Amino acid sequence: xxxxxxxxxxxxxxxxxxxxxxxxxxxxxxxxxxxxxxxxxxxxxxxxxxxxxxxxxxxxxxxxxxxxxxxxxxxxxxxxxxxxxxxxxxxxxxxxxxxxxxxxxxxxxxxxxxxxxxxxxxxxxxxxxxxxxxxxxxxxxxxxxxxxxxxxxxxxxxxxxxxxxxxxxxxxxxxxxxxxxxxxxxxxxxxxxxxxxxxxxxxxxxxxxxxxxxxxxxxxxxxxxxxxxxxxxxxxxxxxxxxxxxxxxxxxxxxxxxxxxxxxxxxxxxxxxxxxxxxxxxxxxxxxxxxxxxxxxxxxxxxxxxxxxxxxxxxxxxxxxxxxxxxxxxxxxxxxxxxxxxxxxxxxxxxxxxxx
Amino acid sequence: xxxxxxxxxxxxxxxxxxxxxxxxxxxxxxxxxxxxxxxxxxxxxxxxxxxxxxxxxxxxxxxxxxxxxxxxxxxxxxxxxxxxxxxxxxxxxxxxxxxxxxxxxxxxxxxxxxxxxxxxxxxxxxxxxxxxxxxxxxxxxxxxxxxxxxxxxxxxxxxxxxxxxxxxxxxxxxxxxxxxxxxxxxxxxxxxxxxxxxxxxxxxxxxxxxxxxxxxxxxxxxxxxxxxxxxxxxxxxxxxxxxxxxxxxxxxxxxxxxxxxxxxxxxxxxxxxxxxxxxxxxxxxxxxxxxxxxxxxxxxxxxxxxxxxxxxxxxxxxxxxxxxxxxxxxxxxxx
Numbered sequence: 001x002x003x004x005x006x007x008x009x010x011x012x013x014x015x016x017x018x019x020x021x022x023x024x025x026x027x028x029x030x031x032x033x034x035x036x037x038x039x040x041x042x043x044x045x046x047x048x049x050x051x052x053x054x055x056x057x058x059x060x061x062x063x064x065x066x067x068x069x070x071x072x073x074x075x076x077x078x079x080x081x082x083x084x085x086x087x088x089x090x091x092x093x094x095x096x097x098x099x100x101x102x103x104x105x106x107x108x109x110x111x112x113x114x115x116x117x118x119x120x121x122x123x124x125x126x127x128x129x130x131x132x133x134x135x136x137x138x139x140x141x142x143x144x145x146x147x148x149x150x151x152x153x154x155x156x157x158x159x160x161x162x163x164x165x166x167x168x169x170x171x172x173x174x175x176x177x178x179x180x181x182x183x184x185x186x187x188x189x190x191x192x193x194x195x196x197x198x199x200x201x202x203x204x205x206x207x208x209x210x211x212x213x214x215x216x217x218x219x220x221x222x223x224x225x226x227x228x229x230x231x232x233x234x235x236x237x238x239x240x241x242x243x244x245x246x247x248x249x250x251x252x253x254x255x256x257x258x259x260x261x262x263x264x265x266x267x268x269x270x271x272x273x274x275x276x277x278x279x280x281x282x283x284x285x286x287x288x289x290x291x292x293x294x295x296x297x298x299x300x301x302x303x304x305x306x307x308x309x310x311x312x313x314x315x316x317x318x319x320x321x322x323x324x325x326x327x328x329x330x331x332x333x334x335x336x337x338x339x340x341x342x343x344x345x346x347x348x349x350x351x352x353x354x355x356x
Numbered sequence: 357x358x359x360x361x362x363x364x365x366x367x368x369x370x371x372x373x374x375x376x377x378x379x380x381x382x383x384x385x386x387x388x389x390x391x392x393x394x395x396x397x398x399x400x401x402x403x404x405x406x407x408x409x410x411x412x413x414x415x416x417x418x419x420x421x422x423x424x425x426x427x428x429x430x431x432x433x434x435x436x437x438x439x440x441x442x443x444x445x446x447x448x449x450x451x452x453x454x455x456x457x458x459x460x461x462x463x464x465x466x467x468x469x470x471x472x473x474x475x476x477x478x479x480x481x482x483x484x485x486x487x488x489x490x491x492x493x494x495x496x497x498x499x500x501x502x503x504x505x506x507x508x509x510x511x512x513x514x515x516x517x518x519x520x521x522x523x524x525x526x527x528x529x530x531x532x533x534x535x536x537x538x539x540x541x542x543x544x545x546x547x548x549x550x551x552x553x554x555x556x557x558x559x560x561x562x563x564x565x566x567x568x569x570x571x572x573x574x575x576x577x578x579x580x581x582x583x584x585x586x587x588x589x590x591x592x593x594x595x596x597x598x599x600x601x602x603x604x605x606x607x608x609x610x611x612x613x614x615x616x617x618x619x620x621x622x623x624x625x626x627x628x629x630x631x632x633x634x635x636x637x638x639x640x641x642x643x644x645x646x647x648x649x650x651x652x653x654x655x656x657x658x659x660x661x662x663x664x665x666x667x668x669x670x671x672x673x674x675x676x677x678x679x680x681x682x683x684x685x686x687x688x689x690x691x
Contacts (some may be wrong), residue, residue: 028634039479059390064475066605072476106369110661110665114665114668114669114672115668115672116664116668117618117619119420119475120612120618120660120664121609121661121664121665123605123608123609123612123657123660124607124609124657124658124659124660124661124664125657125661126657127605127609127653127654127658128653128657128658128661129654129655129657130653130656130657131652131653131654131655131658132647132654133655134651134653135651135654139648147379148498156547157427205432218576240601243422243479243482243483246479247483249478250476250479256473256475256476257473288487288490288491288493288494289487289491290487291483291484291486291487291490292483292484292487292488292490292491293484294483294487295480295481295482295483295486295487296438296484297486298479298480298483298484299477299481299484299506300479301471301475302470302472302480303466303469303470303477305468305470305472306470306472307470308602310471317529317650332432355381
């Protein structure tokens with residue numbers, strides 16, 4: 001029963017892991033279990049939230065975008081340069097988002113129209129956009145950002161900064177968008193079965209293009225939040241972010257093969273990835289333990305999830321074909337899927353089934 | 357037969373591009389033509405080529421290994437850790453290579469057990485191995501990204517040893533290229549690799565030891581990544597956990613630019629080797645003519661985008677042309 005629930009709601013397993021992590025933290029020092037800690041982790045995960053939402057959209061259409069780190073850096077650099085030339089904060093952020101849109105559209109054109117494999121196309125643009133960053137900044141850091149811009153990540157309303165509220169709204173809107181609108185569902189349709197989606201009248205190329213374009217805008221937004229949070233813009237802003245975004249989404253149940261996943265799951269995954277950071281700091285462990293723990297948990301979740309899915313699949317297949325295998329029990333097939341499955345029958349099924 | 361011709365043509369194109377590139381940089385800066393420059397500038401990027409060779413096998417099987425960058429750091433740190441604990445440097449090197457093979461095998465095992473997409477598994481294991489390297493370097497006393505240095509001079513000197521006039525890293529790359537060419541194109545194992553990439557189900561039904569073949573491919577990739585880590589440790593004279601952090605994407609670029617399909621089933625070692633040299637010389641050549649390394653990274657990205665887009669376009673054009681021809685024939689018959 002629990003396994004079935006976790007199978008249908010992949011978000012729940014991440015939520016459980018997060019609870020376990022915080023329970024462990026609570027065991028060490030109960031005073032840490034407070035709203036403040038939660039808000040701290042939330043504030044630290046803003047960037048990852050935003051890029052994970054974008055990664056979810058792209059992955060839903062069976063794409064993959066490894067260039068988001070470079071788009072982040074490019075958007076941050078553009079915003080920073082404009083602000084240092086005394087343009088308004090809003091104008092600068094708008095320009096950065098437009099740059100992100102352009103980058104995302106370019107990725108989308110490569111993937112959707114020119115039919116280049118998504119990972120290869122974005123691998124190329126990863127280098128390309130990073131080069132633009134260096135061209136724009138001339139290889140130096142951008143410093144002296146206006147206070148008004150940095151204040152956007154300072155605590156303002158009810159313990160959250162302006163950007164934190166914006167990200168919260170973004171999470172809710174994008175969750176609803178992907179789950180309940182026609183266009184959102186068509187993204188999953190394209191990812192699940194491209195040809196089938198085309199046949200029911202979805203403009204497949206357009207949907208993919210929009211997914212990549214939105215992803216570009218979101219990556220640019222993440223870059224802006226990043227710049228505002230740390231107050232200066234290094235050349236390497238956003239490097240490695242693509243892997244963290246993909247890892248968060250995958251942890252939250254978004255499939256790289258397209259067609260499944262929710263923004264809620266991806267957000268929980270992102271929250272988890274960040275909370276390891278923060279919890280390690282609170283537990284006074286060295287920061288270098290972070291990646292090994294994140295990697296180990298990611299692998300454990302993925303492997304158990306794969307195993308569970310395989311078992312459930314073979315159980316379902318057994319139910320479907322049991323009357324051919326075992327004529328006497330054919331009449332009893334109305335019983336639930338877990339009812340009295342002989343283990344050896346399942347075993348023969350799994351071994352004869354070829355891995356997909 | 358047709359596909360074979362196409363592949364042959366692709367490697368010819370790559371070789372032509374490589375020659376044109378060297379000629380172009382040479383005409384802009386004659387110093388580039390000096391044999392010592394051409395030979396020794398490879399040391400900056402040859403580790404990427406060595407890893408890409410083995411990665412080609414994995415990508416042809418339809419998989420991918422995103423953990424190679426982390427494995428480079430892990431092997432270098434393993435070497436450094438053992439060296440600081442007083443182990444002989446050569447034994448430590450062998451241990452580092454063994455670690456590479458082991459983590460490659462672990463990747464394959466995890467993929468086999470979970471039946472999850474290799475991209476996802478190796479993404480996770482990349483974090484794990486990179487994290488292990490960081491923790492090990494932390495335990496060795498080299499906090500964070502600080503390196504472990506002070507290796508045996510004989511080991512540090514390795515990167516500058518010449519074998520018949522060729523620096524050792526490049527010689528290793530050439531030997532590995534020939535070795536992998538023989539392995540992939542001349543052995544049963546190599547044919548299995550292609551078959552698994554073309555159609556894993558058919559491979560299982562025809563009795564191919566899929567798991568064993570994949571494990572060998574991933575273990576080889578891990579070993580070659582570890583070797584790259586050792587080469588870097590020798591070249592830089594120190595071992596850092598973030599050695600391979602920037603090597604992953606160029607390695608995949610070399611494989612893809614070399615004509616290997618990212619979906620598996622086709623590709624050649626020679627293509628990868630040529631593409632690795634092409635991208636590497638682009639970087640070092642641009643540096644020699646005074647373009648900053650940042651711009652050159654943009655240019656190698658642009659090169660990848662243009663090349664794959666052009667290939668995709670020619671393929672689409674080819675398909676369109678074939679369709680037209682068939683339709684014309686059908687039309688003329690009906691009339």
